[in-house]
Structure formats: C-alpha cells, structure tokens
Amino acid sequence: MLNSVFLLVLVLAALMAASFVFARRKAKATVVAAGEGAGLIFHSQPGYYGWLAGIVSGLAALMALVAGANLSLNPWMTLTLMMVVGLAGSYFAASRVSAEFRARTYVEFFIKTLLVTCSLIAVFTTVGIILSLVFESFRFFQEVSFLDFLTGLQWSPQTAMRSDQVGQSGAFGAIPVFTGTFLIMAIAIVVAAPIGLLIAIYLSEYAEKRTRKIVKPVIEILAGVPTVVYGFFALMTVGPAIRALAETMGFSVPTQSAITAGLVMGIMIIPFVSSLSDDVINAVPQSMRDGSYALGATKSETMTKVVFAGALPGIIGALLLAVSRAIGETMIVVLAAGRAANLTGNPFEAVTTVTVQIVALLTGDQEFDSAKTLAAFALGLMLFIITLVLNFIALIIVRRYRARYE
Amino acid sequence: MPENNSIHASEYALKRLNKRHMRERRFKMAGLGAIFVAVFALIWLMSSILGSGYKAFYTHSMTMDIELTESLLDPQKLREPDKLRKGNFRLIIQNSLYARFPDVTDRKARRELFDIVSSSGAPNLIRQMVYQNPDLVGQTLTIKVPTSDHVDQLLKGNIDRNVKEERRKVSDRQIAWVDELIASGEIKAGFNTCFFFCADSQDAELAGIMGAFIGSLMTLFITALIAIPIGIGAAIWLDEFAPRNKLVDFIEININNLAAVPSIIFGVLGLAIFINFFGMPRSAPIVGGLVLGLRALPTVIIATRATLMAVPQSIRDGALSVGASHIQAVFHHKLPQAGPGILTGSIIAMAQALGETAPLLMVGMVAYLTEIPDGVTDPATVLPVQIFIWAGNAERAWIEKTSAAIILLLLVLFLINGFAIWLRNKLEKRW
Known part of the structure; x- marks a missing residue:
C-alpha cells in the first residue's frame, strides 16, 4: 500500500x-x-x-x-x-x-x-473534535441519563458479565472522577502558583542580567521534559519518597496518591506559570514602579502593592491557563494517581482523574457500542468544555489586561 | 546617623524602617528560595533518572563453549535451515552448562544453573547463527550469550546478597556459580548493544528501543508532513491575506484555543475520526502522525505568525511599490526573511510532538511489539510510549531500562532544541 x-x-x-x-x-x-x-x-x-x-x-x-x-x-x-x-x-x-x-x-x-x-x-480540527465527542457522548447519554452522570457518586464503569453479578452493574456517576481531577489540580496550583510567581518576580526585578541568563533556560528545561518522564519520576521516586516520609511521621500513604501526582504536576507547570507571569509583570509600565519608588516604597512593597495589584488580572489569566493545563494533563496522573475512583478530599489517598479514566476505558480492545467505552467520550466532552471555557476566560482577561496598558 | 528629633529618626520610625527592610530581605529570599526549589526539582529528577538508568548501558554476558551436537539438531544430516530452526537449542545450551559444571546433577539445581543465562535469548542467538549458517552444526563454538536479568542485576549490585535466600531472586548456589564464572573471566561486563538495536521483548535482558525509535521517526515524519506546510500556509494567510472580519477573528480564537486543548482530546479525535470513521489501521504511525500533526498545527501557526509579524512592513511595501503582486511580495520577499524563525519554530514543535504520549495511547500505539516496524501502516510504538509500557514493570531490571530510555529521549530532545536555538542565534535577523 x-x-x-x-x-x-x-x-x-x-x-x-x-x-x-x-x-x-x-x-x-x-x-x-x-x-x-x-x-x-x-x-x-x-x-x-x-x-x-x-x-x-x-x-x-x-x-x-x-x-x-x-x-x-x-x-x-x-x-x-x-x-x-x-x-x-x-x-x-x-x-x-x-x-x-x-x-x-x-x-x-x-x-x-x-x-x-x-x-x-x-477549524475543521475543532469541528472534528466537537463532532466526534458530541456524537459519541449522545449515544452514551441514551444509555445513561445525563443527570446520573453529573450527580452520581459512584464510578465503576465495568459492565456486568453476568446479570446476577453483584456490584458490577456499571455505575457512571462522574462526581468522584471530577473531585479527583480537581484535587490534583488544586495541589498542583498550590505548588506552582507561588513558586512560579516568585521566580518571575525575582528574575524580572531582582536578578542581575547574568543570573537571569543562566536561570531562565534552566527553568525552561523543566517545561521541555516530556510528561511521561514526570510520570515515571512520580511513580518511582517521588511516590516512594513521600511514603517513606509519611512512615517516619507515623502514618501510611500509598505510593500512588493525589499528593504525589499533584506535587509532580506542580513542578511541571512551574515554568508555564513563571513565563506567563513574567510577560504580565513586564507589561506593567515602568512609570508605575517609578511612582512607587518616588514615594519611598521598597522594592518588595512596590512589587506586592503596586506591580502585583496592577498585574493581577493578567496573573489570574495565567493561572487559569495553568489550571486548564493541569486538568488536561494525562501521563503524570495515569502513572502516579491510580485508577480506583475514590470520593475523597484527602490528598494522601489514591484518586482517579478524567484523563486517567479516558485512558483506562479507551486503551486495549474495545467494542464501540458499550456504555463503558462511550463513557470515555462523555468524559472527553466534559474535559473539552471545561478547558475551553477556562482558556476562553483566560484569553479575554489577558487581552483586556494588555489593552489597559497599551 | 546624626542625632535629630525629626519624626523620621524617632525610635519608632527607625524600628518601622528596620521592619520594612527585613520584609524586603525576606521577600528577596523567598524569590531565591523559589528558584532553588525549581532547580532542586530539576536536579532531583535528572539525578534519579541518571542514577538508575546508566546501568542499562552495560550488561553482562557469558562466554560459553557450545557444542552444536549433530544428533540433537540434525539427526538426518539434511542441513535445511528451516528445519534446523525448529531444533531444541535450549537443550544445547543446557548441555554445555552441565558440561561446565559436571558436579551439578540435581534437577532443581540444574534448572537454577540454566537460569544463569537468558532463557530465551541464549537459545535464540544460537538458533539464528545456525539458521544463517547450517554448516556450523557439529562444530563447537565459543560464543558470548546474554546472562539472565537476575544475574545481571546481581552483578550490578542491585540484589542484596545479605538478604535471606528465599526473599532473593537469585539462590545461594547461583551466586556461587556466578562468582566462579566472574573469577574465571567467563562472565564479563560489556556495552549493551541490544538495548540500542533490539526491539521490545518480554525478557528485560533482551528488550531494546530500536523498534520504538523507528516508530518515533516514522510518526514524526508524518507529523512534519502535516503540521509544517499546513501551519505555514495558514499563518501566511492569517498574517497577510485574511480580511478583518468576524469570521477571521473566529478562526484566530479557534487556533489559540486549539493550542490549549489537552493533547489526549486529540487522541480521542484520532480514534473516533481516523480509526472508527475512516477505518485506518490501529497502532500505525500514519494515524499517530496525523494526530500529532493536528496537535502540532496550532503551535506551528503561532510560531510562524510571530516571525512573520516581526518582519518589517517596509520589506513588503518595497516589493509592492516596484510592482510585485501581493503574492510575489510575500513569497519572494517577506517569507525568505522569516525563514529562519519559521524553521526554528517548526523544529521546536516537532520536539514537542516527539515527547507526546497520551494521544498515541488513544490510537493504540501502545501494543507490545517484538518486531521493528517496516512502514507507516505497520503496528508500531514510539519512544515515550515505550517508556510508559516499561514503566508498568516494577522489577529492578525494567526500572533501569525505563530510565535509560528516558535518558536517550531527553538527550534527543536536548539535541533537537539545542540545534533549534543555535540555528536561531545564527540565522535570526533582528530588525
């Protein structure tokens, strides 16, 4: 051929x-x-x-x-x-x-x-994405009601082999999957937001040119590492390290846990946050800084009270983009978060995420008319909508913010 | 500081000033701390992977005298390669091991003895040799065969000899034999060529990355074929020819959004459209390449637009003013100026595509394959997916392999990105 x-x-x-x-x-x-x-x-x-x-x-x-x-x-x-x-x-x-x-x-x-x-x-790519997701999700929602999907508290997509099997009926309540996703995302943002912001501030306001020239590319390396590598790092190094640390403090944590995945994901999006905030901070006019210095403010006061306040919308936009990135991230959570859908807010337990479930449901042999595989498309549609909305809001905020200073 | 009674030098004011300066210092330290945390994370990541991965680049093999007994392999003396291939080479290896250790007679002990060498690697090696050269039958050869991964791990120091025997992957007897073979120089460490030139295998000692590497090349080829020309075309249109209206605004927003859509969604698209709707083959680089091509498309468009926008309008205007058509002005004058930037952007987009995993899982490029793919429609896998597959094995030997594959992937990415940066510094014009 x-x-x-x-x-x-x-x-x-x-x-x-x-x-x-x-x-x-x-x-x-x-x-x-x-x-x-x-x-x-x-x-x-x-x-x-x-x-x-x-x-x-x-x-x-x-x-x-x-x-x-x-x-x-x-x-x-x-x-x-x-x-x-x-x-x-x-x-x-x-x-x-x-x-x-x-x-x-x-x-x-x-x-x-x-x-x-x-x-x-x-444009056709977007149309293709929407069509394929909507079409297959529609088939899914013919079998499972949309309300059950959005509000159900149990997720166990294995459909019954025999009709008399207990607990194998195939429950498609997406709440545990979404709580897991948001839990990991929240941990990642808690890690990445302060570190990324502080790096951006330090590099743009404090660091000498030479330091910036060395540190910036080093941080950029973190952005270039493929996500599967982070996943392996989380599974083999960070997970066991956290477990060992927890054991010395007297409680037990599984190797695959929300904290492991969230922590490593946070590391992954540090350069993303720092480079976006760098742009945003640099867009604040120098005159605002000069005005602050003229009043006798120190550098940190200028940064936190003037520049940061002025840059806030842009920073929020950057963080929203980071959130959307964290929600859509797949390989780290596939390797380090686990597959069982636990409805929990405890970061020291294994949780599952939307992307993990999509991978679990769509890899391997599958037939395309079971609710199990179609559920992946419904999750995909939700993921697509959430990230789309986040990106859209972020873009609007960032654009308005730029317009303010131009 | 001179004594005076102004409010700025009062005890209270000085205290406050001091506090503010303290806060200033703390803030600066926090910034430094953040950089330190990020750099520490990077160093931790790199060192943990280098530390467990470097050992996969060497391996242990055993030099054996192997008697290719004619009565066992070719009793009818036909020397037909296809029949010879079916011979019991396992037995041949076993016999030569028993001959080396004649006092091992117990069945269980003999099984353990055979476990020193790679149980499928060693017989297959000889099988291949005999298949290619049937005249070897009847001779005694001295060849190097791979040791089993347990022995390899023992010799690399990853198996603790002090652990109780039943909790160890190698028995006391095996340790004794291996030590003897090491002392006599029969087992030696050497460069692990198989890691580079073999396809995947169920046995850790025989698994290599060649299959995944070729798969990556094929996939990337398709990706480049899709993303680069289409991306450049779209960027030129948007930058130069697109009218300013709602529709074009929509296209631009759409492209920006597409760049931020999670990559796994592109995999779902590939599965639904290319595989289910168009009936393209699963697991094939052609589908993987298409999916990654669409994924990389917005990246290429955005990078190309940025470079095109940086070219001064005067270049285009100059061409237009001497009578060039709009197309001529763009293709003959503006595009060549933007060439280096576009090239760099495209290379970086390809490097990103090379590291993608999730969308390829969706289109089935995660199959276990022991053959190196021949074409873009053959089932194949790629380097990051191979890493993902290997990462699922918890044994020491596999962790080593996975880390080594990561080292290679990072090295390739580093070289590609480094090349792109070098190219940019060398060729880029600043206006």
Missing part, C-alpha cells in the same frame, strides 16, 4: 514537473517569436504559464485518481487515466499561452485558495 502511494506521488510530481517545463518553454518561445520587446506586453512571466500548466495537470490527474478509485478501476488503468487526463490538462494550459492570458492571476488565485484551506484545516 505504501509503495503504491509513493508511486502515485512520484507520477504526480513527474507529471506536474513535465507540464511546468513544457508550458514555460512554450511561453518563452512565444515571447521570442513575437519579436524584440514582446516580453513587456505579456501579462505574466513565462514561469507563471509553467506553474499554471503544472497546477492544471496535477488537479486533473488528482480528479482522475478520485474517479478511478470510485469506479474501482484496477491500479494500472487508474494510473494510465491519470497520465492521459493530466497530459491533456497540461496541453490545454499550454495552448492558452498568449500575451493577453493572465496566467499569474490564476496561479495566485490557486495559491490563495490553498492558503485559505490551510487555515480552515485548523
């Missing part, structure tokens, strides 16, 4: 290149034949006639390919059809070469169309 695709691309490229060369030569020959100075009355440069022929032949050949596939012709027939139609297209384009023919306009129209298509693909 791969070879045939490769062959098709090769044929198409060869066809287009040949058309380009053919039409450009023809255009050049026409100019020469028209005599001295004729180049000036030609609407387009010879190259554009070539480009046009290449595009026309390529599009014609692609249409032939689609037709061939729909009529289920055999591959060689399709290939021949492509060649014939493509060459016809290129001959047609080349036959139009004349001083009045606006080849460049057509080529540029084609390029613009291509650029618009590129932008639309980003």
Whole structure:
C-alpha cells in the first residue's frame, strides 16, 4: 500500500514537473517569436504559464485518481487515466499561452485558495473534535441519563458479565472522577502558583542580567521534559519518597496518591506559570514602579502593592491557563494517581482523574457500542468544555489586561 | 546617623524602617528560595533518572563453549535451515552448562544453573547463527550469550546478597556459580548493544528501543508532513491575506484555543475520526502522525505568525511599490526573511510532538511489539510510549531500562532544541 502511494506521488510530481517545463518553454518561445520587446506586453512571466500548466495537470490527474478509485478501476488503468487526463490538462494550459492570458492571476488565485484551506484545516480540527465527542457522548447519554452522570457518586464503569453479578452493574456517576481531577489540580496550583510567581518576580526585578541568563533556560528545561518522564519520576521516586516520609511521621500513604501526582504536576507547570507571569509583570509600565519608588516604597512593597495589584488580572489569566493545563494533563496522573475512583478530599489517598479514566476505558480492545467505552467520550466532552471555557476566560482577561496598558 | 528629633529618626520610625527592610530581605529570599526549589526539582529528577538508568548501558554476558551436537539438531544430516530452526537449542545450551559444571546433577539445581543465562535469548542467538549458517552444526563454538536479568542485576549490585535466600531472586548456589564464572573471566561486563538495536521483548535482558525509535521517526515524519506546510500556509494567510472580519477573528480564537486543548482530546479525535470513521489501521504511525500533526498545527501557526509579524512592513511595501503582486511580495520577499524563525519554530514543535504520549495511547500505539516496524501502516510504538509500557514493570531490571530510555529521549530532545536555538542565534535577523 505504501509503495503504491509513493508511486502515485512520484507520477504526480513527474507529471506536474513535465507540464511546468513544457508550458514555460512554450511561453518563452512565444515571447521570442513575437519579436524584440514582446516580453513587456505579456501579462505574466513565462514561469507563471509553467506553474499554471503544472497546477492544471496535477488537479486533473488528482480528479482522475478520485474517479478511478470510485469506479474501482484496477491500479494500472487508474494510473494510465491519470497520465492521459493530466497530459491533456497540461496541453490545454499550454495552448492558452498568449500575451493577453493572465496566467499569474490564476496561479495566485490557486495559491490563495490553498492558503485559505490551510487555515480552515485548523477549524475543521475543532469541528472534528466537537463532532466526534458530541456524537459519541449522545449515544452514551441514551444509555445513561445525563443527570446520573453529573450527580452520581459512584464510578465503576465495568459492565456486568453476568446479570446476577453483584456490584458490577456499571455505575457512571462522574462526581468522584471530577473531585479527583480537581484535587490534583488544586495541589498542583498550590505548588506552582507561588513558586512560579516568585521566580518571575525575582528574575524580572531582582536578578542581575547574568543570573537571569543562566536561570531562565534552566527553568525552561523543566517545561521541555516530556510528561511521561514526570510520570515515571512520580511513580518511582517521588511516590516512594513521600511514603517513606509519611512512615517516619507515623502514618501510611500509598505510593500512588493525589499528593504525589499533584506535587509532580506542580513542578511541571512551574515554568508555564513563571513565563506567563513574567510577560504580565513586564507589561506593567515602568512609570508605575517609578511612582512607587518616588514615594519611598521598597522594592518588595512596590512589587506586592503596586506591580502585583496592577498585574493581577493578567496573573489570574495565567493561572487559569495553568489550571486548564493541569486538568488536561494525562501521563503524570495515569502513572502516579491510580485508577480506583475514590470520593475523597484527602490528598494522601489514591484518586482517579478524567484523563486517567479516558485512558483506562479507551486503551486495549474495545467494542464501540458499550456504555463503558462511550463513557470515555462523555468524559472527553466534559474535559473539552471545561478547558475551553477556562482558556476562553483566560484569553479575554489577558487581552483586556494588555489593552489597559497599551 | 546624626542625632535629630525629626519624626523620621524617632525610635519608632527607625524600628518601622528596620521592619520594612527585613520584609524586603525576606521577600528577596523567598524569590531565591523559589528558584532553588525549581532547580532542586530539576536536579532531583535528572539525578534519579541518571542514577538508575546508566546501568542499562552495560550488561553482562557469558562466554560459553557450545557444542552444536549433530544428533540433537540434525539427526538426518539434511542441513535445511528451516528445519534446523525448529531444533531444541535450549537443550544445547543446557548441555554445555552441565558440561561446565559436571558436579551439578540435581534437577532443581540444574534448572537454577540454566537460569544463569537468558532463557530465551541464549537459545535464540544460537538458533539464528545456525539458521544463517547450517554448516556450523557439529562444530563447537565459543560464543558470548546474554546472562539472565537476575544475574545481571546481581552483578550490578542491585540484589542484596545479605538478604535471606528465599526473599532473593537469585539462590545461594547461583551466586556461587556466578562468582566462579566472574573469577574465571567467563562472565564479563560489556556495552549493551541490544538495548540500542533490539526491539521490545518480554525478557528485560533482551528488550531494546530500536523498534520504538523507528516508530518515533516514522510518526514524526508524518507529523512534519502535516503540521509544517499546513501551519505555514495558514499563518501566511492569517498574517497577510485574511480580511478583518468576524469570521477571521473566529478562526484566530479557534487556533489559540486549539493550542490549549489537552493533547489526549486529540487522541480521542484520532480514534473516533481516523480509526472508527475512516477505518485506518490501529497502532500505525500514519494515524499517530496525523494526530500529532493536528496537535502540532496550532503551535506551528503561532510560531510562524510571530516571525512573520516581526518582519518589517517596509520589506513588503518595497516589493509592492516596484510592482510585485501581493503574492510575489510575500513569497519572494517577506517569507525568505522569516525563514529562519519559521524553521526554528517548526523544529521546536516537532520536539514537542516527539515527547507526546497520551494521544498515541488513544490510537493504540501502545501494543507490545517484538518486531521493528517496516512502514507507516505497520503496528508500531514510539519512544515515550515505550517508556510508559516499561514503566508498568516494577522489577529492578525494567526500572533501569525505563530510565535509560528516558535518558536517550531527553538527550534527543536536548539535541533537537539545542540545534533549534543555535540555528536561531545564527540565522535570526533582528530588525
């Protein structure tokens, strides 16, 4: 299959290149034949006639390919059809070469169309995400009521093998899953927000240029570490360390716990918070700082009472983005938080999150009509909506905030 | 300080000033402390992974005299590779071990003796040799075979010899034999080539990252093919040709939002659209690449737009003023100026894609595969997913492997990002 695709691309490229060369030569020959100075009355440069022929032949050949596939012709027939139609297209384009023919306009129209298509693909991706989530969630909510999903206190998506099995009825109450998600997110924010903010403040107000030049990239390294690495770190190093620490203090904590996942996730989003707050703090005009200093305030007073107050909306926006990041984070919680849905607010217990459940329900073999797999799409939809709303609010806040100082 | 009676020098005022200065110092210390915490976290992360991972780069192998007994492997003397392949090579290895330790006769002891070498690795190695060269049958070879992961772990000092025998993965007898073999130089440490050039395996001593590495390359190739051209095209349109209206505002907001959508959602999209709707193969790099391509698309668009915006308008205006068309002004003049920045942005986006795990779990690239994939439609896995799969094994040997794979992944990411930064410093123009 791969070879045939490769062959098709090769044929198409060869066809287009040949058309380009053919039409450009023809255009050049026409100019020469028209005599001295004729180049000036030609609407387009010879190259554009070539480009046009290449595009026309390529599009014609692609249409032939689609037709061939729909009529289920055999591959060689399709290939021949492509060649014939493509060459016809290129001959047609080349036959139009004349001083009045606006080849460049057509080529540029084609390029613009291509650029618009590129932008639309980003939109189609969103549409695709929404459609697939909504469609499958709709099927899920036909089996499980929406209210039960939103307000149910028990989550055990295993559907019964036998009808008389006890406790295996498949409960889809999402509250425990969401409490777990928010618990871990809260721990992560409690870790990342003060540390990230203080780093941003120190680097922008206190640090010398040299210190900043060293520390900033080092903090950035934390942002570049793949999340699966953080997950492994949480599982193998931080989890056992917390357990050992708890044991010396006389109580027991499982290796997989909300605190482990939250702590490591907090470390992960430190650079995110610090770089966003850095931008925000730097956007506060210097005149506000100068005014504060002029009144005799110290640096820390200026920072906490003037700059921080001025930057507050921006900082809240940055923190909302961090929250959305923490809620959507997957690998750390998959490895370090656990799979059992506990309805608890205790950070020293194992909890589960939306993303963990999506992974648990959608990896491995699955059939696409059981409530169990469809539940993953419902969770996905909730996740998408929550992060979307958070991002949206954050973007609006940040934009308004910027406008205030510009 | 000179004595005076002004209120600014009263005892109370000085005390207050002192307090304020104390607070100032505390605040500064808190900032330093925050940096210290972040740097400490980084060092802790790196050292814990380096500390457990470096040992996977070497391994122990045992040099054995192996008699390829004709009566066992090829009694009919046909020397047909396909028949030879089915021979009992386990027995061959066992025989040569028994010959090395003739006084071991007890059944249980003999089983323990065989456990010194890799139980599937050693026979398979010889099987492959005989398959490729049937004339070896009947000869006695001196070759190196991998030891079992327990022996390897024992020799790396990860198994405590002082623990009671029944709580240890290796028995006292095995320890004695291994010590003897070490003393005689039959077991030696060496560079772990298999870790680099083997595919995944159920046996820790035979598992390598080659399969995942090739899978990563293929996936990234598809990702680049999707994200870079489409991303650059979209950025050019938005920057230069898009009219200012509600629809375009919507597209821009949409792209910004897409960049912040959790990556696992893209995996769900891939599963629902590419696999279920279009019927593309599960676990294949083509689907993984498509998903990561869409994931990286907003990143590439945003990076490209930022560079395009940094190019001064005068360049475009100059081109327009001498009669270039809008397209010509952009493609012939503006785009080349932005080239280095776009390249850097694209490389960084690809580095991010290389570290993605969650969306690939959704499209099934998490399968256990012992073969190196041949094409983009073959089942494959990628480096981060391989790390995830290995991270599920709690045994010491696997932790070592996982850490080593992480070291390699981080190294690759470091090199890619470093290259991008170097490129930016070298080529970027400041206006």
